[in-house]
Amino acid sequence: MYKNIKDSQVTITQLMLPSHSNFSGKIHGGYILNLMDQIAFACASRHSQHYCVTASVNKVDFLQPIDVGELVTLKASVNYTGRTSMVVGVRVEAENIQTGEIKHCNSSYFTMVAKDDKGKNVPVPGLILEDHQSIRRFSRSIARQEQAKHRTTKFKSSEFKVEDHLDVIKNQNAKIAI
Numbered sequence: 542m543y544k545n546i547k548d549s550q551v552t553i554t555q556l557m558l559p560s561h562s563n564f565s566g567k568i569h570g571g572y573i574l575n576l577m578d579q580i581a582f583a584c585a586s587r588h589s590q591h592y593c594v595t596a597s598v599n600k601v602d603f604l605q606p607i608d609v610g611e612l613v614t615l616k617a618s619v620n621y622t623g624r625t626s627m628v629v630g631v632r633v634e635a636e637n638i639q640t641g642e643i644k645h646c647n648s649s650y651f652t653m654v655a656k657d658d659k660g661k662n663v664p665v666p667g668l669i670l671e672d673h674q675s676i677r678r679f680s681r682s683i684a685r686q687e688q689a690k691h692r693t694t695k696f697k698s699s700e701f702k703v704e705d706h707l708d709v710i711k712n713q714n715a716k717i718a719i
Contacts, residue, residue, distance in 0.1 A: 585653035621682030
């Protein structure tokens with residue numbers, strides 16, 4: 542079975558309140574991450590028609606601060622489907638309600654896994670890729686998976702060779718004392 546991407550997309554908008562902020566009046570990153578996880582769950586669950594859990598989050602860069610009083614819009618879309626997992630792209634934008642200015646605050650990729658009533662992984666519907674953008678996003682997810690596999694094996698404790706990394710470290714803000 543295959544589903545259209547647009548059928549599982551989710552968008553939410555929420556007013557940022559003082560209770561969501563830190564002492565400088567900016568919204569806590571952890572609060573935004575919580576919202577991102579919720580919308581990724583909603584999108585993945587809508588696509589799979591099952592309860593979903595977060596398996597991983599790929600790189601979260603906070604590009605712009607979000608102020609109290611701004612409207613934050615989160616957009617989620619399934620970018621990739623595996624056998625039981627999905628990569629959900631989440632985009633966060635903040636709007637100044639007085640000026641109408643919209644700023645891109647961050648984007649991230651959540652790997653979500655569909656579960657049955659007993660907590661076992663279940664197959665998910667595939668994606669119908671209808672345009673260049675959806676093919677690009679699907680391909681990019683495959684590339685990110687390959688990069689992640691390479692990262693985990695390259696620095697595996699049993700295979701890590703200190704001498705291969707000393708030149709890189711000596712130019713950093715660190716002192717080796719072994």
